[in-house]
Amino acid sequence: MNHEHKHENNHNHNGCCASGHNHSHGHTHEHAGGCSCGHNHSHEEASAKDLLFSAIGAGIGFAGILLLDKSPYFLAAIILGYLLLGKAVLLNAAQNIFHGEIFDENFLMAIATLGAFAIGEYPEALAVMLLYQIGEYLQGLAVDKSRKHLSDAMNIKPEFARIKTDTGFKTVAPEEVSVDSIILVKPKERIPLDGIVIEGSSFIDTSSLTGESVPRKASPGDSVLSGCLNGEEPVSIRVTAPYTASTVARVLELVENASSRKAPTENFITRFARVYTPIVVFLALALAILPPVISGKLDFIPWIYRACGFLVASCPCALVISVPLSFFGGIGSASRHGIIVKGSNYLELLNDVKYAVFDKTGTLTKGTFTLTESKAAEGFEKEEILIMAASLENLSTHPIAQSIVAAYLGEAQEKSNIHKELYSISDYHEIAGFGVEGILDSKHLRLGSKRFLETNGISVTLTPEKKAGSVVYLSVNQSYAGYFLISDELKNDTKKALQELKELGIHTLMLTGDTKETAQRIADEIGIDTVYSELLPADKVEKVEDLIEKQTGKGREKVLFVGDGINDAPVLARADIGIAMGGVGSDAAIEAADIVLMTDEPSQLKTAITIAHITRRIVTENIAFSLGVKILVLILLAIGIGNMWLAVFADVGVALIAIFNSIRILK
Numbered sequence: 260m261n262h263e264h265k266h267e268n269n270h271n272h273n274g275c276c277a278s279g280h281n282h283s284h285g286h287t288h289e290h291a292g293g294c295s296c297g298h299n300h301s302h303e304e305a306s307a308k309d310l311l312f313s314a315i316g317a318g319i320g321f322a323g324i325l326l327l328d329k330s331p332y333f334l335a336a337i338i339l340g341y342l343l344l345g346k347a348v349l350l351n352a353a354q355n356i357f358h359g360e361i362f363d364e365n366f367l368m369a370i371a372t373l374g375a376f377a378i379g380e381y382p383e384a385l386a387v388m389l390l391y392q393i394g395e396y397l398q399g400l401a402v403d404k405s406r407k408h409l410s411d412a413m414n415i416k417p418e419f420a421r422i423k424t425d426t427g428f429k430t431v432a433p434e435e436v437s438v439d440s441i442i443l444v445k446p447k448e449r450i451p452l453d454g455i456v457i458e459g460s461s462f463i464d465t466s467s468l469t470g471e472s473v474p475r476k477a478s479p480g481d482s483v484l485s486g487c488l489n490g491e492e493p494v495s496i497r498v499t500a501p502y503t504a505s506t507v508a509r510v511l512e513l514v515e516n517a518s519s520r521k522a523p524t525e526n527f528i529t530r531f532a533r534v535y536t537p538i539v540v541f542l543a544l545a546l547a548i549l550p551p552v553i554s555g556k557l558d559f560i561p562w563i564y565r566a567c568g569f570l571v572a573s574c575p576c577a578l579v580i581s582v583p584l585s586f587f588g589g590i591g592s593a594s595r596h597g598i599i600v601k602g603s604n605y606l607e608l609l610n611d612v613k614y615a616v617f618d619k620t621g622t623l624t625k626g627t628f629t630l631t632e633s634k635a636a637e638g639f640e641k642e643e644i645l646i647m648a649a650s651l652e653n654l655s656t657h658p659i660a661q662s663i664v665a666a667y668l669g670e671a672q673e674k675s676n677i678h679k680e681l682y683s684i685s686d687y688h689e690i691a692g693f694g695v696e697g698i699l700d701s702k703h704l705r706l707g708s709k710r711f712l713e714t715n716g717i718s719v720t721l722t723p724e725k726k727a728g729s730v731v732y733l734s735v736n737q738s739y740a741g742y743f744l745i746s747d748e749l750k751n752d753t754k755k756a757l758q759e760l761k762e763l764g765i766h767t768l769m770l771t772g773d774t775k776e777t778a779q780r781i782a783d784e785i786g787i788d789t790v791y792s793e794l795l796p797a798d799k800v801e802k803v804e805d806l807i808e809k810q811t812g813k814g815r816e817k818v819l820f821v822g823d824g825i826n827d828a829p830v831l832a833r834a835d836i837g838i839a840m841g842g843v844g845s846d847a848a849i850e851a852a853d854i855v856l857m858t859d860e861p862s863q864l865k866t867a868i869t870i871a872h873i874t875r876r877i878v879t880e881n882i883a884f885s886l887g888v889k890i891l892v893l894i895l896l897a898i899g900i901g902n903m904w905l906a907v908f909a910d911v912g913v914a915l916i917a918i919f920n921s922i923r924i925l926k
Contacts, residue, residue: 313392313393316345317344317385321382323339324381341372341388352365366536367536367573368574370567370570371387371570371906372571374570375387375567383903383904386903386907391910391911417450417451419431423440423442423495439497443496446491450485450496453499454483454496454497454498455480456478456480456494457479459493460492461489462476462490463475485505539570543569543570547563568903571910578881578917582881584922589870589924590603596863596867597863598854598866600854600867601852609867610868610871612818613810614766615760616770616818617787620747621823623750623769624748624750626747629666630663630745632723636741639740641741642670646681647740648733650682650699651684658747663731685699690711693714711732715734719742721741728747729773729777730745754785759864768788768791770794770798797829799829800833822848823859828850831852837852837854838853839854840859841855854867873924881920881921884916885914885917
């Protein structure tokens with residue numbers, strides 16, 4: 260019997276702006292991926308200041324241009340205006356050169372505008388800097404909007420906990436509350452720590468964690484998760500985990516670090532920018548020098564003007580900002596649906612999934628087991644085998660074990676002719692994938708699979724008729740004592756989820772430790788394509804490895820595994836994409852997974868894959884549009900058609916269009 264411990268856990272997330280601008284909204288997100296544009300400021304704090312400097316600089320500079328014909332002294336005003344407008348770009352270019360990072364956007368902008376300035380094209384030099392600053396401001400707004408959607412979805416960190424003391428309630432930081440403390444959560448307050456309701460009843464809004472909009476009723480005895488919002492009634496909660504191990508802390512860690520692993524497309528853009536930038540700089544240099552030298556006219560001024568426009572148009576910011584921003588938006592959109600993606604690379608991999616492999620218990624089924632039938636073998640009584648099995652299983656946290664204990668305790672309340680107290684078991688052992696054993700008053704008890712008993716030389720002579728559910732068998736010493744049939748309900752959306760995956764052309768498989776008959780019956784009911792039964796945890800890994808090895812080549816089809824138990828952790832780690840159930844999943848499973856479904860609904864797989872498809876489509880659109888426009892404009896500038904204004908559109912305009920296209924995914 261596969262004993263799976265159900266808890267909640269954590270992981271990480273990193274957003275991505277790709278221009279290298281660390282625009283922060285709230286807390287800082289480091290953007291992996293992009294351009295070495297070098298801006299390292301908070302958009303909220305610096306944007307107003309930058310705009311003010313730009314407006315003053317533009318006013319002084321253009322006033323100087325209008326008055327230059329009256330006196331050459333107004334050239335000083337133009338220079339001052341240019342320096343105020345281009346202060347950030349020029350400083351960043353100088354700093355990056357000092358650090359050995361020469362070929363970046365700041366370098367391109369600085370060389371282009373200084374070149375325009377040198378040949379007397381003052382309006383173009385000022386206009387390029389002004390439009391660039393406006394573009395930077397609008398880019399920052401777009402990035403902030405993208406991040407705001409994510410931070411709003413994950414704005415769940417509780418500020419305080421109201422802990423019960425001998426003198427009343429005291430407000431402390433959640434980190435200071437210890438396990439088993441009693442906390443009071445008033446109406447409309449966020450639950451600060453995981454726990455169990457001991458007093459009061461209220462509807463709990465879990466949408467910030469699960470994306471589920473319908474509040475859930477919580478009464479005494481029910482578990483509640485930190486980060487959820489209390490409804491209209493106060494509740495007292497006994498804390499079951501410290502803040503560092505709480506759901507809210509773990510989810511926040513997941514979100515903060517989710518994009519630390521970049522998608523292959525992002526890596527391509529980074530490599531592309533490093534090669535592309537020096538090439539266009541040398542092409543611009545060649546454009547400024549070679550034609551006038553080859554022609555013998557030595558008319559450098561018009562060619563330098565073209566080269567400056569060439570440099571402005573060639574800035575790769577549209578690509579290096581919009582592509583990672585698209586993945587950041589995809590991760591944010593997924594989080595709003597209760598899907599935590601631990602890296603943009605996993606979002607990208609979802610596009611290539613061909614095989615979806617499922618664990619059964621707690622993944623396709625609810626994992627809430629009920630004892631539906633028990634029968635004693637000859638020489639044993641039904642009540643006798645139930646209390647022995649319950650005493651043995653009372654030491655296990657497996658849901659099947661707990662269902663047997665619950666069945667005994669329920670029957671004990673109804674009948675006074677059986678023992679109410681469970682027996683004491685010594686030498687208890689759990690054999691992963693098989694069952695449990697222990698000693699009761701010198702009797703050796705074994706409870707588990709049919710194979711477990713038969714491996715120990717015990718013949719199973721009585722089995723249930725073909726019914727849906729898991730069967731565990733009990734032996735006393737070397738005698739077979741009887742069986743217990745435990746049924747597990749399917750999740751409400753399991754059939755829908757599998758149908759949706761089939762419509763996407765994905766082949767579905769189920770791996771389970773259940774008997775062949777039970778597994779096949781469930782597979783037929785829900786429409787699983789392939790089923791493997793009676794598997795140990797190591798067998799599940801082997802099956803997934805076999806499937807992965809069959810997919811050869813760099814662009815091979817990907818294998819996705821969905822599980823929730825501690826015994827699923829090795830398979831989750833081995834699959835191309837591991838997806839864990841976040842609500843009932845074990846710590847180890849969520850730790851090993853690449854994506855976490857906070858709602859525990861298999862149908863969320865379709866949502867995740869759809870978001871991945873949309874993200875890839877938007878990334879492809881941005882790459883095609885940006886490169887297409889830039890190549891066209893560069894050709895026009897090189898042959899003398901077009902001017903600096905066209906170059907500005909090819910840089911700032913194209914970047915803005917690509918960025919606003921990227922944030923469409925948040926809709």
